[in-house]
Amino acid sequence: MGELTLNDIKTGSSAVVTKIGSLGPLKRRLIDMGITPGVRIFVKKVAPLGDPIEIRLRGYELSIRRTEAKNIFVKKDNE
Amino acid sequence: MGSNIALIGNPNCGKTTLFNALTGSNQYVGNWAGVTVEKKTGRTIKGNFNITDLPGIYSLSPYSLEERITRDFVINENPDAIINIIDGTNIERNLYLTVQLIELGKPMVLVVNMMDDVEAKGWSIDCDYLSKLLGMPIVPISARKSENIDEVLKQVEYVIEHRIIPPEITYDLKTQNALNEIYSVIVKNICDAGKIPYNFYAAKLLEGDMESVKTLKLDNVQLGAVEKIVRGYEKSSECHDREAMLADARYKFIEEVVRKTVVKNESEEALTISDKIDAIVTNRFLAIPVFLLIMFLMFSFTFGPVGKFLSDIIEILVNDVIASFISGILEKANAPQWTYRLLLDGVVSGVGGILTFLPQIAILFFCLSILEDSGYMARAAFITDRFLRRLGLSGKSFIPMIMGFGCTTPAVMATRTQENINERRMTIMLVPFMSCGAKLTIYALFAGAFFKGNKGLVIFSMYILGFLVAIAVGLLLKKTVFKGNMALFVMELPPYRMPMPRSVLKNTWDKCKGFLVKAGTVIFSMSIVIWLLQNFSPSLHMVNDSSQSIFGVIGTTIAPIFAPLGFGTWQASVSLLSGLVAKEAVVSSLGVLYGAGGDSLSAVISSVFTPLSAYSYMVFCLLYVPCVSAFVTIRREMGSFKWALASAAMQIGVAYVVSLFIYQAGSLIERMF
Numbered sequence: 001m002g003e004l005t006l007n008d009i010k011t012g013s014s015a016v017v018t019k020i021g022s023l024g025p026l027k028r029r030l031i032d033m034g035i036t037p038g039v040r041i042f043v044k045k046v047a048p049l050g051d052p053i054e055i056r057l058r059g060y061e062l063s064i065r066r067t068e069a070k071n072i073f074v075k076k077d078n079e
Numbered sequence: 080m081g082s083n084i085a086l087i088g089n090p091n092c093g094k095t096t097l098f099n100a101l102t103g104s105n106q107y108v109g110n111w112a113g114v115t116v117e118k119k120t121g122r123t124i125k126g127n128f129n130i131t132d133l134p135g136i137y138s139l140s141p142y143s144l145e146e147r148i149t150r151d152f153v154i155n156e157n158p159d160a161i162i163n164i165i166d167g168t169n170i171e172r173n174l175y176l177t178v179q180l181i182e183l184g185k186p187m188v189l190v191v192n193m194m195d196d197v198e199a200k201g202w203s204i205d206c207d208y209l210s211k212l213l214g215m216p217i218v219p220i221s222a223r224k225s226e227n228i229d230e231v232l233k234q235v236e237y238v239i240e241h242r243i244i245p246p247e248i249t250y251d252l253k254t255q256n257a258l259n260e261i262y263s264v265i266v267k268n269i270c271d272a273g274k275i276p277y278n279f280y281a282a283k284l285l286e287g288d289m290e291s292v293k294t295l296k297l298d299n300v301q302l303g304a305v306e307k308i309v310r311g312y313e314k315s316s317e318c319h320d321r322e323a324m325l326a327d328a329r330y331k332f333i334e335e336v337v338r339k340t341v342v343k344n345e346s347e348e349a350l351t352i353s354d355k356i357d358a359i360v361t362n363r364f365l366a367i368p369v370f371l372l373i374m375f376l377m378f379s380f381t382f383g384p385v386g387k388f389l390s391d392i393i394e395i396l397v398n399d400v401i402a403s404f405i406s407g408i409l410e411k412a413n414a415p416q417w418t419y420r421l422l423l424d425g426v427v428s429g430v431g432g433i434l435t436f437l438p439q440i441a442i443l444f445f446c447l448s449i450l451e452d453s454g455y456m457a458r459a460a461f462i463t464d465r466f467l468r469r470l471g472l473s474g475k476s477f478i479p480m481i482m483g484f485g486c487t488t489p490a491v492m493a494t495r496t497q498e499n500i501n502e503r504r505m506t507i508m509l510v511p512f513m514s515c516g517a518k519l520t521i522y523a524l525f526a527g528a529f530f531k532g533n534k535g536l537v538i539f540s541m542y543i544l545g546f547l548v549a550i551a552v553g554l555l556l557k558k559t560v561f562k563g564n565m566a567l568f569v570m571e572l573p574p575y576r577m578p579m580p581r582s583v584l585k586n587t588w589d590k591c592k593g594f595l596v597k598a599g600t601v602i603f604s605m606s607i608v609i610w611l612l613q614n615f616s617p618s619l620h621m622v623n624d625s626s627q628s629i630f631g632v633i634g635t636t637i638a639p640i641f642a643p644l645g646f647g648t649w650q651a652s653v654s655l656l657s658g659l660v661a662k663e664a665v666v667s668s669l670g671v672l673y674g675a676g677g678d679s680l681s682a683v684i685s686s687v688f689t690p691l692s693a694y695s696y697m698v699f700c701l702l703y704v705p706c707v708s709a710f711v712t713i714r715r716e717m718g719s720f721k722w723a724l725a726s727a728a729m730q731i732g733v734a735y736v737v738s739l740f741i742y743q744a745g746s747l748i749e750r751m752f
Contacts (some may be wrong), residue, residue: 049465
């Protein structure tokens with residue numbers, strides 16, 4: 001508890017991934033898409049109905065749901 | 080024979096465009112809806128190569144069905160070389176697959192596509208250096224502009240001839256040590272593994288891919304040893320996660336390569352053209368209105384004046400030109416009377432009736448191709464995900480659902496991008512409720528005969544009803560069959576691209592060709608079969624009163640089932656049976672059974688149906704099982720006959736209940752007023 005996740009990051013700011021909390025195929029897919037510890041993720045947009053969110057990493061755009069974002073642990077970007 | 084080449088790349092990186100450019104029209108496996116489109120093989124225009132276009136994938140982990148198909152192909156079919164195509168504008172993530180492909184130890188050529196976009200962005204990629212770092216030839220191309228395509232084949236020929244296999248990648252020390260240790264444990268199983276080198280399996284075991292364990296037939300001692308190595312590896316990092324660590328090692332290697340070879344002269348926050356479009360298209364407030372507007376435009380373009388005008392031209396062509404041409408020939412040849420009936424009442428009204436829908440189907444697929452190629456489909460999925468999730472689906476179900484308005488068969492195949500099996504099954508079960516293009520033929524006939532003034536509105540109500548039924552059934556299935564289903568939604572939002580006229584037209588033409596083939600084969604033979612069944616009695620004598628025919632007998636037997644729905648005539652029942660072959664056959668069958676076509680068929684219909692029973696009939700046609708081609712596809716995609724049968728039974732049940740409700744409620748209201 002209390003750990004910062006990607007879901008807590010405001011639109012228009014970025015964070016650095018520390019750990020992937022999901023399990024199984026979802027984790028595999030997140031990792032394959034380049035969400036690995038140490039990568040910087042920029043939260044770009046929220047869908048009109050509040051979910052999913054659009055993020056930018058490794059030079060491209062990805063859309064994930066909030067439930068998935070909650071399983072991506074991050075730390076504040078020290079830029 | 081020639082060499083076999085696998086064409087592999089991420090989704091949406093221009094793979095198929097390259098495939099088409101390389102093979103031209105030399106494909107020998109068609110892309111017709113109804114046949115497997117898992118992989119297409121084509122012969123190259125130049126040189127002696129068979130190229131297989133595999134589904135777009137992000138990684139070689141067997142995670143989605145498409146990844147499994149590609150992985151199995153490379154491992155089992157043992158192609159002579161791999162062409163790996165990557166998107167130059169998204170090089171970092173694309174190279175992640177490249178790194179895994181290198182482990183397969185095949186001669187490889189890396190094709191960097193979208194070089195025009197790379198230049199337009201003001202980036203540069205040092206391909207010579209990249210080639211040195213990865214140890215394989217690199218060909219920069221713009222598949223859209225067909226630039227440098229010949230060079231790809233030249234390089235392929237070169238790597239095969241000289242067996243140039245990219246060298247193994249050296250990862251960071253910890254990862255490399257772990258890989259080497261695993262390698263030494265499994266190396267004695269060498270004879271079992273076949274043609275795939277051990278680096279591949281070492282990496283798979285390090286990330287915990289259980290399928291590799293099976294392939295290698297490791298014994299318990301070996302498994303224990305591997306487990307120990309993995310545990311040691313996990314301890315060496317903060318996150319203690321083998322999968323994340325290996326992926327990280329791969330990405331570290333890629334980052335290094337990209338840093339050395341790619342110059343991006345823009346800040347990450349700079350607005351791209353895609354960002355500007357998205358500022359409106361996925362805007363919080365505008366997204367949904369824009370989405371509805373696009374859907375509205377697509378449907379009014381397809382079913383509005385433009386489509387109608389083109390249909391009319393074809394109708395005139397069929398009824399006046401072709402029909403009179405055929406009867407002219409028959410007259411000259413002094414042909415017997417029954418040949419007139421067979422050819423004109425059977426074939427021309429059957430096949431011709433269907434052809435009038437070609438323009439609308441072409442326009443619909445044209446619009447869908449544009450939406451697909453431009454990148455809007457992914458945005459539509461992004462916008463609709465929240466809503467579809469309530470039904471146990473996801474934004475990824477949206478694309479198959481929309482395609483369902485065109486044709487159920489390709490729509491069901493499009494569900495392959497959905498990783499979650501429950502979500503996928505659910506989408507497959509709901510797609511048939513999206514009214515397909517063929518059913519339009521039925522609505523057009525009935526709405527034209529009964530609801531002249533409100534024809535468009537009545538037809539539109541069918542689409543809405545299908546949609547509402549899909550929602551209701553979806554909610555029901557979610558609460559019962561697919562309980563506790565947690566779907567995933569990780570989807571790339573590709574940059575917007577101008578749809579290429581050539582690709583859009585080709586795609587549209589492929590779909591039309593499928594339709595024409597169907598009209599020329601299935602509908603043609605069905606028209607003849609129906610005509611025979613309707614003109615011969617069970618004792619195989621030709622009859623003049625078609626109620627005495629084979630069809631008449633079958634129809635009369637099953638007709639009472641449909642009486643409560645308002646259409647208990649044998650002709651209506653038999654036409655529903657013909658509709659199992661293809662939905663267009665309902666209309667052609669009615670035409671044949673009533674011995675009428677075009678306007679005269681409408682006249683007959685208006686005398687045997689009431690507006691209410693006509694509407695009930697339309698609803699039944701909307702909801703009951705799709706055609707045989709769709710059923711076969713559903714069976715294949717569900718991977719189980721039981722599921723396919725269950726879904727067909729569910730659809731017939733729903734169709735019966737909804738039509739019954741509409742007819743009975745309607746009759747009640749009619750009686751009250």
